[in-house]
Amino acid sequence: MKDALTQIKSELGSNAVIVSTREIRESGYGLMSKPLIEVVAAVDYDQDAFMKRMHGGKAQAGKGDEWNQGAQFLPAPAHIGDEIVELKKMLKQLMNQGMVTPSNPLREKLLSRGVRESLVDLILSKLGGDASEEGVKNLLSKLIRAEDPPSGRIRIFLGTTGVGKTTTIAKMAGRAVLSEGKRVALITLDSYRIGAIDQSRIYAKILNIPFFSVTTPPELKTALNQLSSNDLILVDTVGRSAFCAEYVRQLIGFFDGIDACRFLLMPVATRDREMDTITKTFSPLKVDRMIFTKSDEAHTLGSIVTHNMIHRTPVSYITTGQRVPEDIEPASSEKIIARTLGDA
Ligand SMILES: Nc1nc2c(ncn2[C@@H]2O[C@H](COP(=O)(O)OP(=O)(O)O)[C@@H](O)[C@H]2O)c(=O)[nH]1
Ligand SMILES: [Mg+2]
Structure with a gap:
């Protein structure tokens, strides 16, 4: 390194600055190879002298001129054209090779x-x-697969905490009661007894429909039997992170043998790979349909396209805001495509 610096000083003068240094090993000499030091140095140059040399002794830009003004006068060295042709050729080759x-x-x-x-x-x-x-x-x-849910009476809502299960149930229940005149009931499966059932209880009260909170699989079966004359039974789940394997196992215990449409809810803005992980975690529960929530919080619906093409579970609904019961729409492939590719 010391030798290199001495050489730089003697060739470029004391104003030279070191731009970079690195150690390189010359290949081909095996174990005997000695490390080499590459030092890149630069020095301020005299623009006048440079211009004179470029234009046969005639300076075209004064010393006070801006560098970029002076640069306009620089003719491209003759070999540059050939090099560009060569580079284009290489690029084409690389493109052909994929x-x-x-x-x-x-x-x-x-x-x-x-x-x-x-x-x-x-x-x-x-x-x-x-x-x-x-x-x-x-x-x-x-x-893209977008389909209504099957026509059964029971619908189960699955998904990690905060994805919009309870709100979506309230929207669906509200519409079924108010516009379709259906006899609807709500069941909340509060398997951890954490008391997070008040929200559903309030919605049930507003709609004046039956509400059950159950904590064990037999209690769920009993509640379903009692509701045998209802047209639509919406089952909410309250729980923990889906990454707790114990949670999914418990849910399987609850729903084993129950003929129901199982919805998995997922916010549209969930990160790409996270969607895969969550979907995989819930897959032992045999998800029938997807509901994508909070589309109003996402810039595009591209994540639905991705999820749908990878996992192939049909999408039934998309929720579009916090208003109950307004902000829910049946999914359609046209809508998903338009909102993925459109300017909206
Ligand atoms: N922006 C927006 N917020 C929503 C939507 N659906 C639900 N939320 C909100 O998300 C939060 C969690 O919803 P909640 O139904 O309690 O989720 P849960 O834990 O899965 O039952 C609440 O503040 C909801 O108002 C939606 O479509 N858009
Ligand atoms: Mg909830």
């Missing part, structure tokens, strides 16, 4: 709308080189 993907505005758009990268590439490769937004929409409309 090592570089050309920037594609449609690809960028799909990515920015929250569709997972591997799916974006799959969609675009399926559509071929001249994929258009229309083509993407058509393909997605064939792939």
Whole structure:
């Protein structure tokens, strides 16, 4: 290093500055190889002298000129053109080998709308080189599964805490009672006796419908038997983090043998990989349909497209705000696609 610095001083003068240093090993000499030191140094230069040399002794930019003004006069060295041609050739080769993907505005758009990268590439490769937004929409409309829940009487609402289970139940119950004149009942499964049932009890009171809070599987069966004349029974679950395996095991114990539609609720803005983990955690409960919640808090519905294409569980509803019972919509692939690709 000392030798290098001495050499720099003698060649570039005492104003030279060190830009970088690194140790390199020359390959090919095996164990005998000695480390080499690479030192990059720079020195302020005399612009006048430089210009003179570039233009055969005629300075074209004065010393006081801004650097970028002076730069306009610099002719491109002749070899640059050849190098650009060479670089273009290399880039083309890499693209042909699939090592570089050309920037594609449609690809960028799909990515920015929250569709997972591997799916974006799959969609675009399926559509071929001249994929258009229309083509993407058509393909997605064939792939996305949005379906009403099956017509059974019992619906179970699953999901981690705070995803909107109780609120969604209140919306669904409200609509069924007020617009469809159905006989609805609510059951809350408070398996941890944490007393978080007041919210559902209040909704039941407002709608003047039966409400049960149960803490064991036999109690749930008894409540369901008592409600055999109701058209719609909505079962809320209160609990802990879904990452507690014990929690999911307990829920299986409650719902074993019960013929019901099992909804998994998931906020639209849940991070991509987190959705996979949560879905996997709840999968032993045999989820029938998805309800995506809090779409009003998400910029796009791309996460629904991703989830749907990966997990294939049909989406039944999307909730759009906190108002009960207004803020819930039946899902449709057109809506999901429009709100994924649209400007909204
Ligand atoms: N912005 C928004 N908030 C919602 C939506 N659905 C539920 N919430 C809110 O999310 C919070 C948790 O909802 P809650 O139903 O208690 O979740 P639970 O723990 O799964 O029962 C409450 O403040 C709700 O008002 C929705 O679609 N949009
Ligand atoms: Mg709740």
